[in-house]
Amino acid sequence: xxxxxxxxxxxxxxxxxxxxxxxxxxxxxxxxxxxxxxxxxxxxxxxxxxxxxxxxxxxxxxxxxxxxxxxxxxxxxxxxxxxxxxxxxxxxxxxxxxxxxxxxxxxxxxxxxxxxxxxxxxxxxxxxxxxxxxxxxxxxxxxxxxxxxxxxxxxxxxxxxxxxxxxxxxxxxxxxxxxxxxxxxxxxxxxxxxxxxxxxxxxxxxxxxxxxxxxxxxxxxxxxxxxxxxxxxxxxxxxxxxxxxxxxxxxxxxxxxxxxxxxxxxxxxxxxxxxxxxxxxxxxxxxxxxxxxxxxxxxxxxxxxxxxxxxxxxxxxxxxxxxxxxxxxxxx
Ligand SMILES: Cc1ncc(COP(=O)(O)O)c(C=O)c1O
Numbered sequence: 504x505x506x507x508x509x510x511x512x513x514x515x516x517x518x519x520x521x522x523x524x525x526x527x528x529x530x531x532x533x534x535x536x537x538x539x540x541x542x543x544x545x546x547x548x549x550x551x552x553x554x555x556x557x558x559x560x561x562x563x564x565x566x567x568x569x570x571x572x573x574x575x576x577x578x579x580x581x582x583x584x585x586x587x588x589x590x591x592x593x594x595x596x597x598x599x600x601x602x603x604x605x606x607x608x609x610x611x612x613x614x615x616x617x618x619x620x621x622x623x624x625x626x627x628x629x630x631x632x633x634x635x636x637x638x639x640x641x642x643x644x645x646x647x648x649x650x651x652x653x654x655x656x657x658x659x660x661x662x663x664x665x666x667x668x669x670x671x672x673x674x675x676x677x678x679x680x681x682x683x684x685x686x687x688x689x690x691x692x693x694x695x696x697x698x699x700x701x702x703x704x705x706x707x708x709x710x711x712x713x714x715x716x717x718x719x720x721x722x723x724x725x726x727x728x729x730x731x732x733x734x735x736x737x738x739x740x741x742x743x744x745x746x747x748x749x750x751x752x753x754x755x756x757x758x759x760x761x762x763x764x765x766x767x768x769x770x771x772x773x774x775x776x777x778x779x780x781x782x783x784x785x786x787x788x789x790x791x792x793x794x795x796x797x798x799x800x801x802x803x804x805x806x807x808x809x810x811x812x813x814x815x816x817x818x819x820x821x822x823x824x825x826x827x828x829x830x831x832x833x834x835x
Pocket of ligand 1: 511559560561562563565586587639641642643672674675700702711
């Protein structure tokens with residue numbers, strides 16, 4: 504099977520497993536795991552933030568980040584298909600008492616004019632006050648899109664002027680960095696909390712990191728334990744993340760090139776493919792996915808008429824050639 508459903512399906516490479524086996528470890532709930540501490544310091548530095556916290560999943564990174572920014576009963580604004588509102592099972596409401604309003608985003612892209620219309624930072628005693636806006640970069644269900652720098656700049660300025668906070672869901676910020684050449688710290692600048700994943704394109708089996716100010720990270724550490732995600736000898740997992748940062752960032756360019764090849768072969772507008780995700784319309788996405796499976800290719804269904812292909816560490820050029828052969832007649 505050629506698995507193009509997601510970049511989360513990768514298996515750790517032999518070299519990554521070796522790094523995990525050799526990791527120096529300690530009890531991370533005591534703050535004594537040297538590999539976790541090194542990973543947290545490294546990611547904080549890469550993102551230009553004061554501190555960082557290793558967490559098991561991107562969902563937890565997002566949820567800890569937004570609960571630090573949005574008190575119960577206030578609102579978070581994001582787009583209608585942001586992972587944080589569509590794919591985290593209502594966690595912000597269930598665990599954080601957070602309400603949402605959303606803007607409808609073309610390909611997941613920021614629409615700062617619409618955000619400016621939506622926000623009500625200080626809504627008084629009758630209406631819900633906006634505490635924060637969440638941005639996803641790259642945008643998963645939007646098709647791996649990179650948020651345009653000018654839009655992010657405009658949003659930063661709006662947040663400063665209107666006094667609301669900014670959360671960045673940077674599960675695939677590495678892809679945005681490689682696609683644009685913009686340093687990670689510039690992509691993360693101006694965001695109050697930033698969540699990045701090691702288990703997507705970077706190919707680690709587990710792990711995300713939430714970065715922010717030292718004070719917020721200290722608070723997030725308390726909530727992480729409260730949510731039951733304090734981990735002990737987690738250096739075994741953090742070692743995979745450190746290995747991924749050292750060896751798997753630059754190679755994302757290969758995933759992007761392969762996504763470009765898929766798009767070209769399937770007649771998808773290349774301007775809609777910024778990184779490693781190809782999202783495209785078909786008359787019947789579940790039927791196409793079922794037929795693709797028969798041909799040995801796994802793909803995702805985003806909606807009844809939209810399908811998604813994701814390139815990653817475990818699909819090479821030959822696999823892309825085979826996938827193209829199988830998918831071309833189905834996507835036509
Ligand atoms: C944009 C985005 N944010 C957050 C997550 C959540 O990550 P996890 O599956 O590790 O909870 C995902 C997962 O695919 C994602 O695509």
